[in-house]
Amino acid sequence: MPDDPRDIPGDFAHARTVEVRFADTDAMGHVNNAEYLTYAEIARAAYYEAATGEQLQLGVHGAIEGMILAELRMTYRSPAFYGEFITVETRIERIGHTSYGMVHRLSAPESRYGPSRLVAIADSVLVSYDYSAERPIPVPPALIEAIEAFEGRRLRS
Amino acid sequence: MPDDPRDIPGDFAHARTVEVRFADTDAMGHVNNAEYLTYAEIARAAYYEAATGEQLQLGVHGAIEGMILAELRMTYRSPAFYGEFITVETRIERIGHTSYGMVHRLSAPESRYGPSRLVAIADSVLVSYDYSAERPIPVPPALIEAIEAFEGRRLRS
């Protein structure tokens, strides 16, 4: 991929490929803006499973995972198209008392639609949450350790 | 709307308008095929509430409604576009022992995209289901009565 001054530096501990479905596109001819959050959601779950070695149980058919998306900022760089395979790279950059920060970098390899390109960048805040008590709780120490081991560096502030 | 030989005759006991969201479209420039099932889902719930006078409780935050979609056949007639208001007409045509048949007619009034037109027709089978026992059950007599009163005719076979 050519240098892009709007790219973000640094390595990512995790990468996941997402195939663009035709139903992800809209009448502008490319992937609808909202779908990028679905791609980030897929990457977030895959990161979590890779870092913890546990299978994520989302929804009503299993224990609820105590990780809530509190904020996500998506910066759109280039459109993505039907049939492309988007690489979603993910890393956790900081761990606070009850929250941590996750960054994604979405890119597309060369395809029939154009050269390889940076597609979007996302910065998000996740909060540890106790669903019974309905309030944020400290990030569990075991999760902090798993994330730091996966990232290969200390992230606690 | 001009006569369309592919239209279906008869009146519909219920009508609901659904506004096409831009996110419902795909790169062909019109509403994606799968979205018509979402429009039918909206109409099905609205029909149920109108016929029974009860607010439908779908999902994990309320009593589960014992009506399962067993089959749906969608016949596509004309494309629909962003910003159009689709009229989804609905009627129940037959009530069997554990199931009943629901028909939808989707049409679009004249808009910036073209004249009024028949958009799609759907024929579906719904099954009364006991989620605890995980098996079909007879359609509840109170529901049959509510539907027949709403439709204004006897539907039991």
Add this chain to the structure above:
Amino acid sequence: MPDDPRDIPGDFAHARTVEVRFADTDAMGHVNNAEYLTYAEIARAAYYEAATGEQLQLGVHGAIEGMILAELRMTYRSPAFYGEFITVETRIERIGHTSYGMVHRLSAPESRYGPSRLVAIADSVLVSYDYSAERPIPVPPALIEAIEAFEGRRLRS
């Protein structure tokens, strides 16, 4: 998979795996009914590319593919869940003058949610369409030959 009397017999010339995204689920806890049409759409495009050896150009960024979905009947058998990999098997069963019939069989292997199971069956009608003239056209002979070679039998009626 255990025998299921509601299954359909025969082999399928094509199979494609689709991973269930979390965003495909709804508040019932499983995949929303409308999403199965998206899974069928993915399989339809993959079948077409496998049979013809050509990359499908859908939408405004390429030549339009002259294959319109005219009708699709989906029969729902068992729910599917987040994280499952749905196998969508596809075959073309009949070729008429301007249309052909495509059948899909959706199944899920054993997962944390339950044993292997038949998920749904779809029967659809596709129409060859001339977008300039806005009318159905005979199925192109080259496409018929490609499909029959791919299916390994004569399908013209």
Add this chain to the structure above:
Amino acid sequence: MPDDPRDIPGDFAHARTVEVRFADTDAMGHVNNAEYLTYAEIARAAYYEAATGEQLQLGVHGAIEGMILAELRMTYRSPAFYGEFITVETRIERIGHTSYGMVHRLSAPESRYGPSRLVAIADSVLVSYDYSAERPIPVPPALIEAIEAFEGRRLRS
């Protein structure tokens, strides 16, 4: 609505109601995170039409509207549920040389699911874009005037 310290102050020039579809929910039982961007997209288009008096032509069936979403930050406050009517308030807060900033406030009135509540806040950057030249262009003076008249104050920096 009770005071919420995380709310944002000030008035909004525009408000649009969006009905939550069942298909917008996910297996957590409430609206999926990505759908909020679709609600913002609906409000953005409605704002644009209200401020300019022009019908927005999105996609391949009309002149392309030269307004690209460059960045959107969504802050999630409370879940929203099937059947609720989300009020999406919108205002433009700043107009730069080639871009302007749009803010949304999503709230839900009291419903069967709970009291009235702040649902989410979005802050976005839109860029004026020349699709032929494929580059940002100055925000058109006529658009600036229409927005300032609609907002009732000067926004140029």
